Amino acid sequence: MDYKQVIADAAAKASGLASEELLPLIEIPADPSMGDYAFPCFKLAKQMRKAPQAIAQELCEKLEKPSCMAGVQVVGAYINFYLNKRRFIEDVMQNVVAAGEGYGRSDIGAGRTVCIDYSSINIAKPFHIGHLSTTVIGNSLYRIYGFLGYKTVGINHLGDWGTQFGKLIAAYKKWGSREYIERNAITAMLELYVRFHEEAEKDESLNDEGRAWFKKIEDGDAEALEIFNWFKELTLKEVGVIYDMLGVKFDSYAGESFYNDKMQPVIDELKEKNLLEFSDGAYVVRLGDDMPPCVVLKSDGATLYSTRDLAAAFYRKKTYDFDKCLYVVAYQQNLHFKQWFKVIEMMGYGWAKDLEHVAFGMVSLEDGTLSTRKGKVVFLLDVLNKAIEKTLSIIKEKSPDLENKEDVAKTVGVGAVVFDTLSAARIKDITFSFDRVLNFDGETGPYVQYTHARCASLLRRADFDWKSTDKDYSALNNDEAFAAAKLLYAFPDTILKACEKNEPYLITRHTIELAKAMNRFYYEHRIIDDDAPKTAARLELAACIKQVIKTGLWLIGVDAPDRM
Numbered sequence: 001m002d003y004k005q006v007i008a009d010a011a012a013k014a015s016g017l018a019s020e021e022l023l024p025l026i027e028i029p030a031d032p033s034m035g036d037y038a039f040p041c042f043k044l045a046k047q048m049r050k051a052p053q054a055i056a057q058e059l060c061e062k063l064e065k066p067s068c069m070a071g072v073q074v075v076g077a078y079i080n081f082y083l084n085k086r087r088f089i090e091d092v093m094q095n096v097v098a099a100g101e102g103y104g105r106s107d108i109g110a111g112r113t114v115c116i117d118y119s120s121i122n123i124a125k126p127f128h129i130g131h132l133s134t135t136v137i138g139n140s141l142y143r144i145y146g147f148l149g150y151k152t153v154g155i156n157h158l159g160d161w162g163t164q165f166g167k168l169i170a171a172y173k174k175w176g177s178r179e180y181i182e183r184n185a186i187t188a189m190l191e192l193y194v195r196f197h198e199e200a201e202k203d204e205s206l207n208d209e210g211r212a213w214f215k216k217i218e219d220g221d222a223e224a225l226e227i228f229n230w231f232k233e234l235t236l237k238e239v240g241v242i243y244d245m246l247g248v249k250f251d252s253y254a255g256e257s258f259y260n261d262k263m264q265p266v267i268d269e270l271k272e273k274n275l276l277e278f279s280d281g282a283y284v285v286r287l288g289d290d291m292p293p294c295v296v297l298k299s300d301g302a303t304l305y306s307t308r309d310l311a312a313a314f315y316r317k318k319t320y321d322f323d324k325c326l327y328v329v330a331y332q333q334n335l336h337f338k339q340w341f342k343v344i345e346m347m348g349y350g351w352a353k354d355l356e357h358v359a360f361g362m363v364s365l366e367d368g369t370l371s372t373r374k375g376k377v378v379f380l381l382d383v384l385n386k387a388i389e390k391t392l393s394i395i396k397e398k399s400p401d402l403e404n405k406e407d408v409a410k411t412v413g414v415g416a417v418v419f420d421t422l423s424a425a426r427i428k429d430i431t432f433s434f435d436r437v438l439n440f441d442g443e444t445g446p447y448v449q450y451t452h453a454r455c456a457s458l459l460r461r462a463d464f465d466w467k468s469t470d471k472d473y474s475a476l477n478n479d480e481a482f483a484a485a486k487l488l489y490a491f492p493d494t495i496l497k498a499c500e501k502n503e504p505y506l507i508t509r510h511t512i513e514l515a516k517a518m519n520r521f522y523y524e525h526r527i528i529d530d531d532a533p534k535t536a537a538r539l540e541l542a543a544c545i546k547q548v549i550k551t552g553l554w555l556i557g558v559d560a561p562d563r564m
């Protein structure tokens, strides 16, 4: 039941105003003693030519109390509505039970396509902790949009173009061993890259060699391409391990090099539309006074990161006909996206408004930030493995009898890192701490997963049967059950909001609140006792909570084990 709608309809009947107009006015009071819903009358004062307090009084007298409400009360200019708790709880649980795994699913996105550009790693570069956010935010958005009926296209816009690949080949030809690189992949490539820069400081001519090799890649030289594609393959194989651990997948790996032959038409069009100018040794598009110009070509005709993004946007529009194209990229690139979005707008394409930069903050470790240039970087794989290892020792201590400890440690360790990354608004910078992330009692992934496993264990122990009809809901006549039911009820709305704002953390927070509500219920009330119908009602609530936690975790890319 849509309670806001019920209130809007009743208020409409009492006031003679349209219920569509009243619906958006309804609020959920922060303090539940002020009602479960409140209808403020301030905005009606003008229309009804009365003081808001008087309107509240008058409407409340005329109002027919909806049967789902236990009470209606005027406080100042507000009409407060109190739900009939028992009916509400039963109603909500019935919805969850009926929908099962589909609770919260919707088809509001049906017929619409959203492209999501995320992870977008760089070839031959380590998958460091800085790539964690884009990967897990993007993966979560991919799942959220899909859950809401959108057609989703996950794109890993690989960084596989640039002079650094010429340098890398030069370094390989000088000092590399095929076998060593085969074995150590990204680490070995990183070593070559670092060595190249060290030696190039002493010997300038190395840079020329690098440039020459890059020119060979550009010209399609067989040897250069063979080595380059091999680097690419090794990189993708290595990061594939991480993607598997995180449960992340992509529909396309079309990276920067894919657009080599797709930029010229964009450049031609820019020229045709008189948008391209030669200035300060480069071809640029001027964007007005509030932004520096967008550089599209260097004086020697070389293309740039932005040229490739422009071509990629046109390609995606043509190929997928997206309704929305998201770029999950750190806020350091704010200007880059603002600039080239503007270029598309100036070219006269209305769909420029459908491009959105989903920006996020930095991740650093407690012991200082990371720099890739000097080769001092924190590999994400190491972070994940350390989280798994630490989780395993916690499990060994807490649940010595648990079977499959290794599997559970993986689910919980990796889940903890993902959960933490999606715990706060994306724009916030994060300092990563193993102790915080793995705390089973904090607002963490392990805490929520543990609550899920607790529900599973209760249901297992009592042999819970969804279909049993002998349930006595008076067992749920308490504040703890009511608070939990409210969170169940609000879950579908939270998913919609997370989608609207591209903010997975709203779902993360929801799972935390729900887990807390479950635990309060669990500590205040004996779930399994001798009264079978009452036990069945309490277990049904636990089953509903378990279902919603599981869906919520899935939406942020975290698995929910039944035992831990």
Ligand code: ARG
Pocket: 117, 119, 120, 121, 122, 157, 158, 159, 309, 327, 329
């Ligand atoms: N590879 C880039 C980086 O690591 C991110 C690419 C983001 N996507 C894009 N279409 N520009 O900084």
